[in-house]
Amino acid sequence: xxxxxxxxxxxxxxxxxxxxxxxxxxxxxxxxxxxxxxxxxxxxxxxxxxxxxxxxxxxxxxxxxxxxxxxxxxxxxxxxxxxxxxxxxxxxxxxxxxxxxxxxxxxxxxxxxxxxxxxxxxxxxxxxxxxxxxxxxxxxxxxxxxxxxxxxxxxxxxxxxxxxxxxxxxxxxxxxxxxxxxxxxxxxxxxxxxxxxxxxxxxxxxxxxxxxxxxxxxxxxxxxxxxxxxxxxxxxxxxxxxxxxxxxxxxxxxxxxxxxxxxxxxxxxxxxxxxxxxxxxxxxxxxxxxxxxxxxxxxxxxxxxxxxx
Ligand SMILES: [Zn+2]
Numbered sequence: 001x002x003x004x005x006x007x008x009x010x011x012x013x014x015x016x017x018x019x020x021x022x023x024x025x026x027x028x029x030x031x032x033x034x035x036x037x038x039x040x041x042x043x044x045x046x047x048x049x050x051x052x053x054x055x056x057x058x059x060x061x062x063x064x065x066x067x068x069x070x071x072x073x074x075x076x077x078x079x080x081x082x083x084x085x086x087x088x089x090x091x092x093x094x095x096x097x098x099x100x101x102x103x104x105x106x107x108x109x110x111x112x113x114x115x116x117x118x119x120x121x122x123x124x125x126x127x128x129x130x131x132x133x134x135x136x137x138x139x140x141x142x143x144x145x146x147x148x149x150x151x152x153x154x155x156x157x158x159x160x161x162x163x164x165x166x167x168x169x170x171x172x173x174x175x176x177x178x179x180x181x182x183x184x185x186x187x188x189x190x191x192x193x194x195x196x197x198x199x200x201x202x203x204x205x206x207x208x209x210x211x212x213x214x215x216x217x218x219x220x221x222x223x224x225x226x227x228x229x230x231x232x233x234x235x236x237x238x239x240x241x242x243x244x245x246x247x248x249x250x251x252x253x254x255x256x257x258x259x260x261x262x263x264x265x266x267x268x269x270x271x272x273x274x275x276x277x278x279x280x281x282x283x284x285x286x287x288x289x290x291x292x293x294x295x296x297x298x299x300x301x302x303x304x305x306x307x308x309x
Contacts, residue, residue: 075241077261077275084267086299087121089137089260090290091278096140098150100283105158107287108136111301117161117192118235122258126270134304138162139260139278141196141237143171148182156189165196165237165260168224180228187229194235195221195256201239203247214247218254235259248274266299 092101108115113136116124124131138155140147143166155162164186170177178186187193197203197217207214222233234257238247241262251259251274263277279293294300 075262076244077263077277078245078272080265080267080269080277081271084269084272085125085131086266086304087125087131087135087137087268088266088294088297088299089118089121089139089268089276089278091260091262091280092138092140092147092151093142093280093282094144094146096144096146096150097283098154100286101151102154102158104281104285104287104290105154105160107291109158109160111287111291112305113301115160115162118163118194118258118260119192120161122273125268125273134301136299139237140164142200143167143178143183143196145176145178145182148178148186152186152189152191155191161190161192163192163194163235165194165235166225167196167198167200167239168221168228169198170200184229187231192235193225193229193231193233194237195225195233196237197221197239198224202242203238203250204242204244207246214250215254218250218256222254222256238262243275264297266294266297 105115111134113134114132116132116135116137118137118139120129121131121135121137123129124135138160140151140162143164147164151162154160164183166178166183171180171183183193195218198221199217201213201217203214203217206217218236222236225231225233236251236254236256236259238251238259238261243251243259243261248259256274258273258276260278261275262280264279265277266279268276279297281290281293285293291301295303
């Protein structure tokens, strides 16, 4: 047994060395896109005569992979006008536990909140329909598998609509995310499945270096979801909430009707549809702490009840 393992290790090592050798022998110029400004020399990637190529293993990550600070201008939502209305949109992520979520939802319903799909809520915001009393919207980011396993059954049981913002680039082969059959199942049940870019891209940063990639993240994510799920994709969710005026214009031009940001806040305006505020809910939030957050931002159960009577 030991001898076998050793010889297997040796074989693996040899194969690895061969692969590394092959990779190192490929000239860097063949792995990079053609130089866009070769004439000016500013971006000249071609090799001078006799110049050695750099082995792939020695290539350093570009400086653009440094962490991005969580502050403006990356999240620069426009100010809301005075007549903004209280329309809370809750934002959930991966950390979701079925029993805790069910308790939050039961508390929300008992307090009188009326969960709406984003589509219905925005019809109300845009004045196409009347908003019901105490509206609330539930949104789930990133398309985590746990949302299918823990959240979807509870939503079905309570017949509550919700919006899932997903990245089609993640659903082909990434562990921990819903696959296409699961996305189709939640969409067919009537949940909204909307775009969160192709690959969870930092759009303002990407826009500085690769404008085509920004367009692909925004436009092709919509097309892919529409093709695979056979439904219209209307809404967009900026990864990490990073956006600016330029990115909002791209999202609008791509045909999205509205987009959610992070905020935080609970007030919305039809004049600012591409930066809808949300508040974040965690798996450990009990109903009273969700209610406290809603209260803090001005859409608590008693505040909304008082406002309507
Ligand atoms: Zn996200």
